[in-house]
Amino acid sequence: MMTDPRQTDTSVFPDAVYKDTVLRPLFDGAKTHHVAAFGAIDKAHLVMLVETGILDAVQGRDIAKALRAIGAEVDPTKLIYTGEVEDYFFLIEKELKARLGPDLAGRLHTARSRNDIDHTLFKLGLKARLELLLAKALALYDTLIETAEREKATLIVAYTHGQPAQPSTFGHYLGAMIEVLGRDIDRLHDAYAVVDQSPMGAAAITTSGFPIDRARVAYLLGFAAPLQNSYSCIAAVDYITATYGAIELLFLHLGRPIQDLQVWSSFEVGQLYVPNALVQISSIMPQKRNPVPIEHLRLLSSQTIGRARAMLDVMHNTPFTDMNDSEGETQAMGYQAFDSAYRVLDLLASVMAQVRIDPARVAANIRRSCITITELADSLVRQEGLSFRQGHEIAAAVARAVVAIDGDLPLDGYAPFVAAFEHAVGRSSAIDAAGFAELVSPEHFVAVRTRFGGPGPEPMQAALASYRARSADFAAWAKAQAVAQGQATAELNSKFDALVGAA
Structure with missing residues (x-):
C-alpha cells in the first residue's frame, strides 16, 4: 500500500538549496532595487485605508509610527538573508508584528496581495528608470540639434551601398538622426504611458470586498491612473514588453549612425575628425589614432539591444497570469539594459558635440568620386x-x-x-x-536642393526649427511629469506625517 507523502513529510521550509539559489538572490534584489518603493506603497496604502474608514485613525497612527521606526532602524544594506522569512515583504511584516503585535500589524495588508504589490514595485522601478533614460535621450537630441546647426553648411560625402553617392551636409545627415531619435523618444513616451498605471488594489486577482479607493493610491504613488482590469494588473506584461521593445529599437537605430562614425573616421575615408580627447594611441604603433570610444558605443549599443531582447524572450510563451517569469529576478536582469543604455547616451552626446568634418578629405573624396x-x-x-x-x-x-x-x-x-x-x-x-x-560644384549641388526635407539652406532652417520645437515639447513633458510626481510625493508624505501625529 502506498504511503501518503503528506503524512510522512518532516521537511521544513525553506529547503537549503532553494534558499541559496532562489530566495536569497530575490531578497538581495529587493533590498537593492525596491526598498524605497516598498516604503511608498506601504504609506500610500495605509493613508487610503484610513481615509476610507477601513482602519481608524488610531490604528493608522500606530502603524505609521511603526513603519517610520522600521525605516529609521532597519538598514537594508546590512541585511543578510537567513531564511527566517520568505522575502523582503515578510521581513517588514515581521518587524511590524514585533512592534505592534500580530493583529494590528496584519491590518496593513487588508485588501492587498504580493501580486499587486510586486507589479506596482516593478512599475515604480521602471518609471524612474524611464524618466532618466528619457532625460538622457533628450540631452542627446539637443546635442544633435546644436551640432546640426553648427554644421548645416558643412559638406560631406553621403554614401549608399558603401559607395560615395552625392554631396550633402553634415547638418542634413544629423537631421536624419534627430528625426529617428525623436520617433524613438515618442516610443519611450508610449511605453511610459503603459507603465504609468497602478496595479494596486487588484489584490491577488479580483480586487476586494473592502471599500478601497484605487485611484487615491495611484495618485499618492505618482501614477497617472489605476490600471482598470484587475486581472490585467497581475497578468499583463505589456508594460515590460513596451518598455524593452522601445529600448531595443532605440539602440538598434542608434547603432547604425555609430557604425557610420566608425567608417567615416577610418584612414581610407577620413571625412570625420575625432579629437585627441577621444582617441587612444596604439601601445606598439605610435602613428595610430584609434577612436576607441566609437567602438565602445557600438559594443554598448549591442549589449543594450541584447539585454532588452532577452526581456522580450523571457516573456514569450508564458501563461497569462501572475507568474515568476515577470518578477524580481527578471526585473533585475532588465535593469542592466538601462545601465548600458545610460552609458551610450552620455558618451554619444559627448562624441557628437566634439567631432568635426575634415574639409580637405571631403574635397578630395568628392574630386575622386565625381559624386556631383x-x-x-x-x-x-x-x-x-x-x-x-x-x-x-x-x-x-x-x-x-x-x-x-x-x-x-x-x-x-x-x-x-x-x-x-x-x-x-x-x-x-x-x-x-x-x-x-x-x-558640378558640391556647393551648387546642395544649394539647389531646396525642396522640403533637402539639404539646402531653406529646408534645413525649417527642419532645425521643427526639431527645436519638438525638443521644447519633450522638455515640457518631462517637466510636467516631474511636477506631478513631486506633488504626489509631497501629499503622500504630508498625509503620512499627519497619521503619525494623529491623536
Missing part, C-alpha cells in the same frame, strides 16, 4: 531641354572620362562634356566652362 555628376544631368534637363535619360547618358560619359585620368570634374570635365553633348544631341551646348564648373 547627377546635378549635371539635372541641369541639362532644365537648361538644355533634354530628357533626363539623355542628360544621364551625357553625364555618365563625362564621369567615365574624368575617372579614367583621375581628374577633377570641374577642371577636367568640360572638354569631355562638350564632346559627349555634341555626340548625343548633334549641336553645341550653351553651357560654357565657367557655367559647367559651377553646375
Whole structure:
C-alpha cells in the first residue's frame, strides 16, 4: 500500500538549496532595487485605508509610527538573508508584528496581495528608470540639434551601398538622426504611458470586498491612473514588453549612425575628425589614432539591444497570469539594459558635440568620386531641354572620362562634356566652362536642393526649427511629469506625517 507523502513529510521550509539559489538572490534584489518603493506603497496604502474608514485613525497612527521606526532602524544594506522569512515583504511584516503585535500589524495588508504589490514595485522601478533614460535621450537630441546647426553648411560625402553617392551636409545627415531619435523618444513616451498605471488594489486577482479607493493610491504613488482590469494588473506584461521593445529599437537605430562614425573616421575615408580627447594611441604603433570610444558605443549599443531582447524572450510563451517569469529576478536582469543604455547616451552626446568634418578629405573624396555628376544631368534637363535619360547618358560619359585620368570634374570635365553633348544631341551646348564648373560644384549641388526635407539652406532652417520645437515639447513633458510626481510625493508624505501625529 502506498504511503501518503503528506503524512510522512518532516521537511521544513525553506529547503537549503532553494534558499541559496532562489530566495536569497530575490531578497538581495529587493533590498537593492525596491526598498524605497516598498516604503511608498506601504504609506500610500495605509493613508487610503484610513481615509476610507477601513482602519481608524488610531490604528493608522500606530502603524505609521511603526513603519517610520522600521525605516529609521532597519538598514537594508546590512541585511543578510537567513531564511527566517520568505522575502523582503515578510521581513517588514515581521518587524511590524514585533512592534505592534500580530493583529494590528496584519491590518496593513487588508485588501492587498504580493501580486499587486510586486507589479506596482516593478512599475515604480521602471518609471524612474524611464524618466532618466528619457532625460538622457533628450540631452542627446539637443546635442544633435546644436551640432546640426553648427554644421548645416558643412559638406560631406553621403554614401549608399558603401559607395560615395552625392554631396550633402553634415547638418542634413544629423537631421536624419534627430528625426529617428525623436520617433524613438515618442516610443519611450508610449511605453511610459503603459507603465504609468497602478496595479494596486487588484489584490491577488479580483480586487476586494473592502471599500478601497484605487485611484487615491495611484495618485499618492505618482501614477497617472489605476490600471482598470484587475486581472490585467497581475497578468499583463505589456508594460515590460513596451518598455524593452522601445529600448531595443532605440539602440538598434542608434547603432547604425555609430557604425557610420566608425567608417567615416577610418584612414581610407577620413571625412570625420575625432579629437585627441577621444582617441587612444596604439601601445606598439605610435602613428595610430584609434577612436576607441566609437567602438565602445557600438559594443554598448549591442549589449543594450541584447539585454532588452532577452526581456522580450523571457516573456514569450508564458501563461497569462501572475507568474515568476515577470518578477524580481527578471526585473533585475532588465535593469542592466538601462545601465548600458545610460552609458551610450552620455558618451554619444559627448562624441557628437566634439567631432568635426575634415574639409580637405571631403574635397578630395568628392574630386575622386565625381559624386556631383547627377546635378549635371539635372541641369541639362532644365537648361538644355533634354530628357533626363539623355542628360544621364551625357553625364555618365563625362564621369567615365574624368575617372579614367583621375581628374577633377570641374577642371577636367568640360572638354569631355562638350564632346559627349555634341555626340548625343548633334549641336553645341550653351553651357560654357565657367557655367559647367559651377553646375558640378558640391556647393551648387546642395544649394539647389531646396525642396522640403533637402539639404539646402531653406529646408534645413525649417527642419532645425521643427526639431527645436519638438525638443521644447519633450522638455515640457518631462517637466510636467516631474511636477506631478513631486506633488504626489509631497501629499503622500504630508498625509503620512499627519497619521503619525494623529491623536
